[in-house]
Every structure is written in C-alpha cells, then in structure tokens.
Amino acid sequence: MANRKFIVGNWKMNGLRSALGDIGGIAKIAEQNSGVDVAICPPATLIASAAAEFPDVAIGAQDCHQASSGAHTGCLSSDMIKEAGASLSILGHSERRADQHETDADVKAKAEAVRSAGLGAIICVGETEEERDAGSAVSVVCGQLSGSFPEGADGDWLTIAYEPVWAIGTGRVPEASDVEEMHAAIRSKLGELMADGSENVRILYGGSMNGGNAAELLAVPNVDGGLVGGASLSAEKFGPIIEAAAAF
Ligand SMILES: O=C[C@H](O)COP(=O)(O)O
Numbered sequence: 001m002a003n004r005k006f007i008v009g010n011w012k013m014n015g016l017r018s019a020l021g022d023i024g025g026i027a028k029i030a031e032q033n034s035g036v037d038v039a040i041c042p043p044a045t046l047i048a049s050a051a052a053e054f055p056d057v058a059i060g061a062q063d064c065h066q067a068s069s070g071a072h073t074g075c076l077s078s079d080m081i082k083e084a085g086a087s088l089s090i091l092g093h094s095e096r097r098a099d100q101h102e103t104d105a106d107v108k109a110k111a112e113a114v115r116s117a118g119l120g121a122i123i124c125v126g127e128t129e130e131e132r133d134a135g136s137a138v139s140v141v142c143g144q145l146s147g148s149f150p151e152g153a154d155g156d157w158l159t160i161a162y163e164p165v166w167a168i169g170t171g172r173v174p175e176a177s178d179v180e181e182m183h184a185a186i187r188s189k190l191g192e193l194m195a196d197g198s199e200n201v202r203i204l205y206g207g208s209m210n211g212g213n214a215a216e217l218l219a220v221p222n223v224d225g226g227l228v229g230g231a232s233l234s235a236e237k238f239g240p241i242i243e244a245a246a247a248f
Pocket residue numbers: 010093163167168169170206207208209227228229230231
C-alpha cells in the first residue's frame with residue numbers, strides 16, 4: 001500500500017454547492033490516474049452531496065468529535081460523518097490545534113473514534129517557524145506524533161501528514177533535505193509506536209504544494225503523498241498534482 005501515492009485535498013472553509021462541479025472534475029482526473037489514491041475533504045456541508053454524486057472518489061471530513069454522541073453543540077461524530085458518506089477524516093490540523101485549542105490527547109481520542117467507525121484517519125503534525133528556528137522541529141513533531149497516536153494502531157487505516165505550520169498557505173516550502181529528514185524521523189517513530197505494519201502507514205507532506213513543486217516533493221524518500229489546501233480547490237490546479245503523483 002505504501003507504494004501508492006495518496007493525494008488529499010483539504011478544502012478547509014471553502015466551497016458552497018456551486019463548487020460540487022470542481023469535485024466532479026477532480027474525480028474525473030482521479031479516475032484517469034488510477035495508480036494514485038485521491039481524496040477530497042470538503043466542508044462538512046458538502047460531504048453527503050459529494051459522496052452521492054461522485055462515488056468513485058473518496059470523500060473525507062476535516063474533523064470529527066471523539067464522543068459518539070452527546071451535548072457537543074456544533075460537532076459531528078464519526079458515525080455522523082460516515083453516514084454522510086465520508087470514508088476518512090483529517091484530524092489535528094494545525095489550524096484546529098491553534099483555533100480550537102486541540103491537544104495531542106484530543107487528536108488521539110478522535111483517531112480512536114474514527115477507527116471505531118471503520119474510517120481512515122489522517123493525523124496532522126508540524127512545527128512552527130519558531131520551533132524550526134530553535135532547532136527543535138524534529139523533537140516537536142515526534143512528540144506530537146507520540147501524543148496523538150491511537151492505541152494499538154495497525155497500518156491499514158492510518159495516514160500521517162507532516163505540515164510545517166510556516167509553509168501552510170504561504171508559498172514557502174522547506175528544502176527537500178529538511179522534508180527528507182522529517183519524514184525519516186516520522187517513519188522511525190512509527191516503527192517505535194507500532195508493533196508491526198509501520199511501513200504501510202503513508203506519510204504525506206503538506207504546505208504550499210502545487211503543480212509546480214509536487215514532483216520534487218513527492219520524490220523525497222518517505223513522502224508518500226500530499227495534503228493540499230489552496231491548490232486543491234479546482235480541478236485545474238489539483239489535476240497536475242495528481243498527475244505528478246501518477247508518475248511514481
Ligand atoms: O491541509 C492542507 C494544508 O494546510 C496545506 O495548505 P496549503 O496547500 O494551502 O498550503
């Protein structure tokens with residue numbers, strides 16, 4: 001499984017019903033590049049219609065509450081996103097860690113809830129610019145990974161996304177050597193955290209990936225795909241990334 005690239009679009013808080021056509025366009029490109037796994041994570045309001053209209057592309061959520069039900073106004077459970085048609089959820093994105101104060105413990109609980117529902121999880125980790133400048137990027141990211149890691153995980157449903165916070169939406173991308181160092185550290189940490197199957201966990205890079213830099217980033221050892229924000233919002237921009245992944 002780890003030899004198939006995985007390209008995931010995170011639409012964040014973008015997209016009304018009028019954007020469903022873009023998902024259709026992306027689904028078509030995904031179908032033409034069947035050697036790549038592709039998923040789109042639109043806002044929760046579009047999950048059901050996207051999943052119904054485009055059953056051949058994986059649709060994911062951007063978050064999920066750790067509880068199965070209860071007094072959590074505005075939140076969605078893993079069963080709810082599954083019923084809507086999601087097959088996976090992004091968890092612990094740095095924007096949620098910052099804006100909603102999500103902790104590693106929250107992300108771990110969310111991942112366990114997602115697994116219980118039979119969904120895939122993409123757990124996000126990444127350092128701030130200050131942490132990188134201080135030389136602590138690898139220890140920060142490995143610490144986040146350990147703290148966010150679900151109990152007893154095997155490799156089949158789990159993906160890790162390394163997203164340096166300072167590269168998200170900025171047009172700045174780390175040196176390939178820095179990406180290589182971090183992905184190797186994550187791979188090694190996964191080996192410590194998992195009894196077996198760690199080699200099957202895909203590690204995505206995220207942060208200003210686009211059609212112009214995707215091939216170089218995807219060629220870095222242990223980069224098994226991409227988690228793409230701004231460049232996933234249209235088939236025109238996302239297509240070249242999927243096509244770059246298909247070349248591996
Ligand atoms: O989840 C996606 C990432 O935050 C990357 O966003 P970006 O591609 O707009 O930099």
